[in-house]
Amino acid sequence: MKFTAYERSLQGTGASRRLRRADKVPGIVYGAGTPRMIELDHNALFFALKKEAFHSSILEMELAGAHGPVHEKVLLRDFQMHAWKPIVMHIDFQRVDESTRLRKKVPLHFSGEENSPAVKTDHCLVGHVATEIEIECLASQLPEFVTIDLSNLVKGQSLHASDLKLPEGIKVVKHGTLNPVIVSVTVPKAEAEEAPAAAPVVVAPADKKAKPKKDEKQNKK
Secondary structure, X not given: OEEEEEEOOOOOHHHHHHHHHOOEEEEEEEOXXXXXXXXXEHHHHHHHOOOHHXXXXXXXXXXXXXXXXXXXXEEEEEEEEOOOOOOEEEEEEXXXXXXXXEEEEEEEEEEOHXXXXXXXXXXXXXXXXXXXXXXXXXXXXXXXXXXXXXXXXXXXXXXXXXXXXXXXOOXXXXXXXXXXXXXXXXXXXXXXXXXXXXXXXXXXXXXXXXXXXXXXXXXXX
């Protein structure tokens, strides 16, 4: 995926504010070599950020400068948005080459769950607990996304990060002993439960030796 950036020389809050008023976004490129201050067209960048590939794949940046355009391979590392307006405030890129080893979160794509025994036979619900995962690999191996085949899911099963089968050279980044759940299978609750049977009404037997009322005793007198 390609995008165009331009060199900038002015720094500071005032310079960044003027850039934003001109519909530009200040940014920086760091990594191998000298960090360079850049600016990008806001609208082009705003719509590029809506694309999954812009976040998780190696990008080709054309950097226009005084000595002509320079092409570099970079990776999106961070960006800041305005607190409540749809405005990109700043963006960071990292230079990479084929030998760069990196860690990056990539999106998860799921397939085959509708044909799994859990869904097709047992009518279970499949929950996608995680939508992305952090991996470690060479920049040349970085996938745009990771596809997980769910066609063999069975009732009551859960897939953890350690269960994922990734291409050779790519591994899941572990944080201590954590092994987060990626996919869970649950049995749906019954749509409606049978209403409980009404309890029988018990009528107490009449007392055969009931005492006469007070009025009755007075009449007998």
